[in-house]
Structure formats: structure tokens, C-alpha cells
Amino acid sequence: MTITRRLALAAGFLAAAALPAFAQGDYPSKPITMIVPFAAGGPTDTIARIVGENMSKTLGQQIVVENVAGAGGTTGATRGKDAANDGYTIMMGHMGTHAASVALYPNLAYDPTTDFAPVGLAAGTPVLILARKDFPAETLAEFIEVAKKEGAALNNANAGVGSVSHVSCLFFNALTGAKPTEIPYKGTGPALNDLIAGQVDYLCDQIVNAAPQIQAGTIKAYAIGIPERSPALPDVPTSAEAGLPDWQVQAWNAIFAPAGTDPAIVAKLSAALDTALDDETVQKRLLELGSVIPEKNLRTSDGLGAHVKSEIAKWSPIIKESGVTVGN
Numbered sequence: 659m660t661i662t663r664r665l666a667l668a669a670g671f672l673a674a675a676a677l678p679a680f681a682q683g684d685y686p687s688k689p690i691t692m693i694v695p696f697a698a699g700g701p702t703d704t705i706a707r708i709v710g711e712n713m714s715k716t717l718g719q720q721i722v723v724e725n726v727a728g729a730g731g732t733t734g735a736t737r738g739k740d741a742a743n744d745g746y747t748i749m750m751g752h753m754g755t756h757a758a759s760v761a762l763y764p765n766l767a768y769d770p771t772t773d774f775a776p777v778g779l780a781a782g783t784p785v786l787i788l789a790r791k792d793f794p795a796e797t798l799a800e801f802i803e804v805a806k807k808e809g810a811a812l813n814n815a816n817a818g819v820g821s822v823s824h825v826s827c828l829f830f831n832a833l834t835g836a837k838p839t840e841i842p843y844k845g846t847g848p849a850l851n852d853l854i855a856g857q858v859d860y861l862c863d864q865i866v867n868a869a870p871q872i873q874a875g876t877i878k879a880y881a882i883g884i885p886e887r888s889p890a891l892p893d894v895p896t897s898a899e900a901g902l903p904d905w906q907v908q909a910w911n912a913i914f915a916p917a918g919t920d921p922a923i924v925a926k927l928s929a930a931l932d933t934a935l936d937d938e939t940v941q942k943r944l945l946e947l948g949s950v951i952p953e954k955n956l957r958t959s960d961g962l963g964a965h966v967k968s969e970i971a972k973w974s975p976i977i978k979e980s981g982v983t984v985g986n
């Protein structure tokens with residue numbers, strides 16, 4: 659090959675490498691994959707589908723949900739971090755994958771504060787203490803009594819180490835002295851199904867998906883971990899009303915792109931998220947499921963970036979105190 663030919667080829671490669679930068683204006687020109695790090699049918703999946711559907715309309719391209727479950731959501735989050743940072747793979751993370759996991763996994767494959775370009779908060783999701791409908795306790799106080807007495811005989815479902823359901827029940831168990839047997843699932847969609855079927859005794863989970871079941875009486879809710887009752891579940895007492903004021907768990911779901919994604923692309927995604935969260939139909943669906951619609955400033959990259967940092971600072975000491983880590 660002649661030098662000129664080699665130079666021509668090299669120039670061609672350079673032009674091809676620079677292409678995405680020139681093509682940003684057209685973004686998105688093909689479908690976008692949104693990784694959900696849990697099984698279908700759980701809160702993260704539901705929020706991703708509700709918000710993603712509206713964002714697809716704004717962006718003019720389909721957002722396709724891909725469920726990549728495992729290791730409390732950290733498998734999917736790792737996939738999200740390693741994806742090409744061209745805006746065509748984003749993920750729906752949450753309080754577990756992007757905050758609690760930091761203290762739980764000493765060798766976590768990613769740093770939530772530096773390995774992602776935050777897009778924005780998609781939903782606030784209060785957490786509830788739930789039990790199978792025939793559990794022999796009517797109030798939280800009675801439930802705590804039974805849980806302490808029964809110890810490992812009780813089955814506590816969760817979505818794996820570091821998930822919201824794991825961390826919030828870990829917190830509950832640490833506050834009350836409950837020592838259940840933990841039953842991990844690939845997400846709280848399947849965990850909730852088993853709670854409804856009476857296969858497990860209790861679950862701490864994000865309000866989404868649990869709300870319709872509580873309303874239908876297929877499961878019991880003892881308390882919600884926020885200062886005020888949820889308008890979606892006005893009969894469920896707050897943890898303070900139920901006698902456990904320290905159990906405060908306001909979880910959340912949020913969209914992240916891999917670090918290094920062009921800020922113009924991130925801004926486009928944040929704007930589409932903002933539009934989705936202002937949409938009446940989206941708001942209605944999220945509110946019916948008990949979600950809290952994020953404030954405008956949290957629907958931005960900077961707002962979510964700051965939120966992630968403060969959530970890591972909040973959860974790390976609680977988890978360290980519980981003494982639980984995973985040897986990965």
C-alpha cells in the first residue's frame with residue numbers, strides 16, 4: 659500500500675470517528691435502548707415504560723426497554739456504564755443502583771458519581787412495609803412483635819442485595835431487631851407476585867405496583883416511610899403514626915447515560931423527560947401509582963447529579979451501621 663493510500667485511509671477513519679459529533683443535530687436517528695436493571699413488571703420497569711413512552715413521542719424515536727436483571731440491579735447498571743456513550747443506550751437507575759450499592763458492594767464495578775451522565779429524576783417513590791394478606795398482625799406494632807418472635811422463620815422478599823427493597827427492609831430490620839430469612843428475586847415484580855400468592859411473608863417496596871394491590875386488598879400495608887400519608891393510599895399510616903418514626907425511605911428512579919455522552923444529547927434527553935413529566939396522562943398514571951412527580955430542578959443533569967451525591971451520603975452510614983456487605 660502506498661503512503662498516499664495509507665494517508666487517505668487514515669483520513670477516512672478520522673472522518674468516520676468524528677461523524678457522531680457532526681450527527682448530533684440529528685439525534686436521535688434510531689431507536690434508543692433503555693436498560694431496566696430488574697425484571698419486567700416491577701416499579702423500575704413500570705416507571706421506565708410510562709415515562710419512556712412519552713419521551714419517545716418527543717424524541718421521534720422509540721425508546722425500547724431492555725430488562726437486564728441481576729445482583730440487586732448492579733448487573734444492569736454495569737451494562738449501562740459500559741454502553742457506547744452515543745445516546746442510544748441509557749438506563750433507568752434508582753436509589754439502590756446509584757446510591758445504596760456504593761456502601762454494600764466494596765468492589766462495585768462503577769462509581770455512580772463519575773461513570774454516568776445524569777439525565778434527570780423520573781419519579782419519587784415512597785416505600786411501604788408490606789405483608790401477605792393473611793399475615794397474623796393488623797398494625798405495624800403487632801407486625802414488629804411477630805417479626806421479632808419468629809426470626810428466621812419469616813421470609814423477607816427483596817430484589818437482591820443493594821436493591822431498594824433490600825436496603826429499606828435492612829433498615830427496618832436494624833431498627834426493630836427483626837432477623838428474617840432473605841429471599842432474593844430478580845425484581846420486585848416477581849417478589850410482589852409471590853407476596854400476593856402468600857409464598858413469602860413480607861416485602862419493603864416502592865409504592866408503584868404495590869398501590870393497586872393494597873387498594874384491592876390482596877396484600878397488607880403497615881406503614882409508608884414518608885412524613886405525610888400518600889394521596890394514593892390515604893388509609894396507610896406514616897411510619898411516624900405507626901410508631902417507627904426513624905424509618906424514612908423516599909426512594910426514586912432516575913435516568914442515566916454513560917459518562918462522556920455529549921452534553922447536547924444529555925440536554926435533549928433531559929428536555930424530553932421534563933416534557934413527559936409535565937404531560938397530563940403521564941402525571942395521572944404516575945400519581946395513581948403513588949409516585950411523586952419530581953420538581954423541575956431535579957429533572958436536569960445537574961439536579962440529579964447533586965441528588966445522587968446526597969443520597970450516597972445519606973445511605974452509606976445507615977448501611978455501614980447495619981454491618982452488611984457483599985464480598986464481590
Ligand code: ASP
Pocket residue numbers: 696697699700701702703752754816817820821822823824844845846847863864
Ligand atoms: N423495586 C425494586 C427494588 O427493590 C426493583 C424493581 O423495580 O423491580 O429495588
